[in-house]
């Protein structure tokens with residue numbers, strides 16, 4: 511009768527692609543981000559969707575690049 515099974519459960523890294531809203535930094539599953547989505551169609555992200563760090567955003571001729579110190583660079587989709 512032991513209760514040491516919880517180390518197994520917590521060691522797995524869930525493959526959640528975007529736990530945070532990359533516009534406002536709030537948890538993506540909390541509240542509504544309709545305005546964020548609308549703004550993000552025109553603007554670069556502000557927060558890393560994975561770790562919520564502030565992104566270093568650069569506007570480039572093709573759109574933008576956003577760099578997270580932890581997760582690297584992402585670029586505009588178009």
Ligand SMILES: [Zn+2]
Nearest residue numbers: 531534543546
């Ligand atoms: Zn948002």
Ligand SMILES: [Zn+2]
Nearest residue numbers: 558561578581
């Ligand atoms: Zn990150």
